[in-house]
Amino acid sequence: MKQAAPDIIFVQETKCSIQKLRKIHNKWLNRYDFMEVNEENTAGGILTLWNPQKIGIVDAEASRNYLSVVIQLVRDKDTYLVTNVYGPQRLDDKFRFIDSLMDLWNRYAELPWLIGGDFNMIRSLLEKRGGTRALNKDSSAFQIFSENMKWALRQTMVYVHGTKKEEGIHW
Numbered sequence: 001m002k003q004a005a006p007d008i009i010f011v012q013e014t015k016c017s018i019q020k021l022r023k024i025h026n027k028w029l030n031r032y033d034f035m036e037v038n039e040e041n042t043a044g045g046i047l048t049l050w051n052p053q054k055i056g057i058v059d060a061e062a063s064r065n066y067l068s069v070v071i072q073l074v075r076d077k078d079t080y081l082v083t084n085v086y087g088p089q090r091l092d093d094k095f096r097f098i099d100s101l102m103d104l105w106n107r108y109a110e111l112p113w114l115i116g117g118d119f120n121m122i123r124s125l126l127e128k129r130g131g132t133r134a135l136n137k138d139s140s141a142f143q144i145f146s147e148n149m150k151w152a153l154r155q156t157m158v159y160v161h162g163t164k165k166e167e168g169i170h171w
Contacts, residue, residue, distance in 0.1 A: 005051075007050060007051045007055055008048070008049070008051070008082065009050075010117050012047075012084070012117050012118045013044060013045060014039055014045030014046065015039050015044070015045055016039060017038070018036065018038055021034070021036055032050060032052070033049070033050055033052045033057075035047075035057075035060060035062070035069065036067070037063070037067050037086075040064065044086060046062075046085075046086050047067075048069060048082070048084045055074065056072045056073075058070040058071065061104075064088075065086055066083055066086070066097075066101065066104070066117075068083040068084075068104060069081075080114060081108040082114045083101075083104065083113065083114070083116075085115065085116070085119055086117055086118050086120070087117075087118060087121055089120060091136060091138055094141070098138075098145050101145065102145065102148075122139060123139060123142055124139070124143075
């Protein structure tokens with residue numbers, strides 16, 4: 001990570017207490033600021049780190065399954081919604097999770113949205129390795145959600161590894 005020097009980092013399933021995360025931060029990641037969603041009974045946990053010399057935080061909100069921050073780039077003051085997700089395991093929770101992401105998207109519709117992480121859902125069997133070779137009911141809901149996101153991204157701009165492709169601006 002030191003060689004790549006990313007400006008923002010998403011980690012899911014940290015399975016760490018806040019005390020352990022602080023120790024790791026102080027030892028290896030002290031050039032970054034961070035926010036976390038605590039693990040629950042040694043399961044889950046979301047961690048988002050950012051370089052405070054390049055990114056400022058304007059607003060933040062979290063649930064058990066996502067951590068969203070509104071960031072502002074220090075250099076040009078552009079503002080983005082950045083969401084780190086760790087999707088739930090239970091089927092009923094997955095539908096609520098998708099609904100909460102759609103709500104988030106609607107509330108911040110004016111901002112470009114970078115979303116990433118582990119959704120714990122697949123859209124097709126082509127994305128599946130191992131386990132039961134069947135789609136769950138959540139697959140069609142996730143397919144609809146991802147199609148809506150693709151449409152929205154086509155309406156704004158495409159992001160590739162932290163790069164605003166059309167304008168050639170690198171974070």
